[in-house]
Amino acid sequence: MALLEIKGLRANVGEKEILKGIDLSVEPGEVHAIMGPNGSGKSTLSHVLTGRDGYTVTGGSALFEGKDLLALSPEDRARAGVFLAFQYPVEILGVTNKYFLKAAYNSVRKAHGQPELSAGEFLKYVKEKAKLVEMDPALLNRAVNAGFSGGEKKRNEILQLAVLAPKLALLDETDSGLDIDALKIVAAGINALRSPERSFVLVTHYQRLLDYIVPDFVHVLSGGRIVKSGGKELALQLEKEGYAEWTGEKVAA
Amino acid sequence: MDRREGRGLTTVPLETLPGQGLAWVERLRRSALDRFEELGFPTTKSEDWRFTNVEPIARTRFSPAPPRPAGTAAPKLLEGALCAFDAYRLVFLDGTHVPDLSSPLPKAAVLASLAGLLKTQPKRLEGLLGRKEDGRQAFAALNTALFSDGAALLLPRGVVLDKPVHLLFLYTAAASPVASHVRVLVEAGAGSRAQVVEEHASVGEGAHFATSVTEILAGENSQVGHVLLERENLAAYHVSRLQVHQARDSRFEAHAISVGGALVRNDVCLKLEEPGADGSLNGLYLLSGAQHLDNHTRIEHAAPHGASRELYKGVLSGQARAVFDGPIHVLPGAQKTDANVYNKNLLLSEQGLVDTKPEFKIYANDVQCKHGATIGQLSADALFYLRSRGLDAASARALLIFAFASEMIERLPVEGLRGALEALLSRRFLESSHA
Numbered sequence: 001m002a003l004l005e006i007k008g009l010r011a012n013v014g015e016k017e018i019l020k021g022i023d024l025s026v027e028p029g030e031v032h033a034i035m036g037p038n039g040s041g042k043s044t045l046s047h048v049l050t051g052r053d054g055y056t057v058t059g060g061s062a063l064f065e066g067k068d069l070l071a072l073s074p075e076d077r078a079r080a081g082v083f084l085a086f087q088y089p090v091e092i093l094g095v096t097n098k099y100f101l102k103a104a105y106n107s108v109r110k111a112h113g114q115p116e117l118s119a120g121e122f123l124k125y126v127k128e129k130a131k132l133v134e135m136d137p138a139l140l141n142r143a144v145n146a147g148f149s150g151g152e153k154k155r156n157e158i159l160q161l162a163v164l165a166p167k168l169a170l171l172d173e174t175d176s177g178l179d180i181d182a183l184k185i186v187a188a189g190i191n192a193l194r195s196p197e198r199s200f201v202l203v204t205h206y207q208r209l210l211d212y213i214v215p216d217f218v219h220v221l222s223g224g225r226i227v228k229s230g231g232k233e234l235a236l237q238l239e240k241e242g243y244a245e246w247t248g249e250k251v252a253a
Numbered sequence: 254m255d256r257r258e259g260r261g262l263t264t265v266p267l268e269t270l271p272g273q274g275l276a277w278v279e280r281l282r283r284s285a286l287d288r289f290e291e292l293g294f295p296t297t298k299s300e301d302w303r304f305t306n307v308e309p310i311a312r313t314r315f316s317p318a319p320p321r322p323a324g325t326a327a328p329k330l331l332e333g334a335l336c337a338f339d340a341y342r343l344v345f346l347d348g349t350h351v352p353d354l355s356s357p358l359p360k361a362a363v364l365a366s367l368a369g370l371l372k373t374q375p376k377r378l379e380g381l382l383g384r385k386e387d388g389r390q391a392f393a394a395l396n397t398a399l400f401s402d403g404a405a406l407l408l409p410r411g412v413v414l415d416k417p418v419h420l421l422f423l424y425t426a427a428a429s430p431v432a433s434h435v436r437v438l439v440e441a442g443a444g445s446r447a448q449v450v451e452e453h454a455s456v457g458e459g460a461h462f463a464t465s466v467t468e469i470l471a472g473e474n475s476q477v478g479h480v481l482l483e484r485e486n487l488a489a490y491h492v493s494r495l496q497v498h499q500a501r502d503s504r505f506e507a508h509a510i511s512v513g514g515a516l517v518r519n520d521v522c523l524k525l526e527e528p529g530a531d532g533s534l535n536g537l538y539l540l541s542g543a544q545h546l547d548n549h550t551r552i553e554h555a556a557p558h559g560a561s562r563e564l565y566k567g568v569l570s571g572q573a574r575a576v577f578d579g580p581i582h583v584l585p586g587a588q589k590t591d592a593n594v595y596n597k598n599l600l601l602s603e604q605g606l607v608d609t610k611p612e613f614k615i616y617a618n619d620v621q622c623k624h625g626a627t628i629g630q631l632s633a634d635a636l637f638y639l640r641s642r643g644l645d646a647a648s649a650r651a652l653l654i655f656a657f658a659s660e661m662i663e664r665l666p667v668e669g670l671r672g673a674l675e676a677l678l679s680r681r682f683l684e685s686s687h688a
């Protein structure tokens with residue numbers, strides 16, 4: 001059984017149809033990259049899958065481990081093992097990163113009938129994970145994402161991914177706005193978290209990320225549909241030829 | 254309704270109150286009572302009371318405090334009070350000092366029940382008590398006329414108290430509502446330092462009414478802190494007044510935490526009377542249901558090189574209503590004043606209502622003044638962010654409310670109080686988040 005099985009998924013923002021019938025199947029352990037030009041529906045897909053307000057699903061289905069993912073609240077999706085690394089992580093003044101991570105981790109543990117970790121136990125656990133993304137432990141005591149640089153925010157997303165250990169990680173434009181050093185650190189963190197039980201869907205505009213995280217499959221999203229799927233070599237082809245062939249635009253001479 | 258009557262409020266015979274036989278106390282009480290009868294209960298026609306209707310108080314028939322029920326165990330009375338922090342503690346029940354609940358007091362300073370001190374050392378209080386009253390405040394006049402007890406803290410020059418002073422005012426919610434009038438006087442000598450925590454709480458769920466007046470005279474280069482914690486039940490009425498006079502280079506810091514009461518009005522008057530004084534007012538209110546809270550603060554810069562900072566933050570749910578009125582007056586000659594006043598509100602419901610008016614009146618030309626007010630809601634982006642990490646909707650809301658308020662809790666100067674308040678407020682935030 002596929003970990004994630006999306007069939008004919010259609011969704012609107014207001015009256016406007018953004019997703020026009022998405023089909024995607026992700027098996028455990030696979031890494032999929034979804035590429036496409038701006039406005040193709042990439043972010044909408046990750047938001048719909050994680051249950052953000054403001055989107056109306058008008059058709060199709062998304063099953064996670066055989067269950068209807070779209071019927072769950074955002075928190076139940078997270079507890080079931082779906083994680084979204086945000087394109088624009090939210091700043092939360094007045095809550096320390098450490099407290100936030102502990103509250104999140106313990107709510108997921110509780111949902112699985114596991115005992116919550118004490119502050120001391122959690123600190124040990126989170127410090128270990130922070131090493132994965134080379135994060136300065138001082139950032140654990142700062143307010144969530146407040147005053148973080150772009151790179152620190154993205155690293156913080158990967159830290160949350162490491163802490164929550166989901167089965168499916170959706171990474172929404174995780175590479176955007178990162179310089180090459182930060183990109184390498186983030187990619188190394190993600191690679192360290194790859195496992196036969198964990199799948200990744202990387203949503204990205206740029207091929208660059210795929211130099212560091214090698215996908216099993218690449219899909220081209222355009223006009224709300226997946227118009228082409230292939231192996232990692234498809235990314236290189238896109239890099240060379242651009243999206244024009246798939247978006248119906250004329251290739252510049 | 255006869256506005257002058259105050260139904261049973263002023264029927265207390267003055268000669269039964271502390272200080273009888275002392276001519277100056279009798280004069281003080283008599284003239285205050287005359288003033289109250291002349292002023293009457295304020296109405297919403299007065300600018301100062303535009304948004305707060307005290308008719309529920311004026312309408313209620315109040316009784317004198319019942320005797321303390323025999324055999325009421327001390328621990329039972331103290332249940333629910335924030336006693337977890339180490340302090341010099343005086344406990345009052347319905348406006349009367351309860352010695353057996355109070356802790357040993359400091360030796361370096363005078364800390365005593367006001368009624369006791371009026372018996373043993375009245376000279377220490379003469380000329381201090383009520384000296385600075387301006388006579389225009391009806392409830393303060395009522396309090397001066399009728400105060401039954403309270404506390405006096407007299408700090409000699411240079412004395413630094415090693416522990417905070419905790420004044421715990423408990424009110425029983427009896428079958429017919431009780432009115433209590435309590436009073437606090439702090440005189441901080443030059444270079445002295447003290448922290449006073451004034452907590453008001455109910456025993457039981459019924460209505461009661463309290464007026465409290467706190468006078469603080471902060472001497473030269475002294476450092477005084479005052480925490481007002483209002484956590485009465487949701488049927489209670491409370492009108493408080495804090496009057497602070499700061500001498501040269503003194504530092505004063507107030508924190509007003511209001512979570513209780515049906516109708517609460519707090520007046521603060523902070524006067525920076527001599528050069529170099531530094532004062533700050535902090536407030537945090539958390540209101541739900543039909544609670545009504547009115548904070549009127551007034552800061553007066555009367556001398557040069559003064560600094561004042563004021564920040565009041567509030568969280569409202571249900572049909573709660575908050576009023577903030579915070580004028581800062583910079584008088585002629587108060588050059589190099591640095592002052593700011595902010596009021597920030599988080600509105601959790603459609604029916605919550607905030608009236609806010611931070612303002613300046615400046616009569617000097619070399620000053621720095623800033624003010625602002627905000628009324629906002631929880632961020633949908635932040636809520637989704639938290640839920641996408643596994644927090645349920647109510648916990649996510651509670652965490653964001655806590656995040657909004659935590660800055661005010663962190664500023665509290667007493668560590669044990671911070672912990673206890675954090676726990677208390679977390680519970681309340683969770684309740685509010687369901688609203």
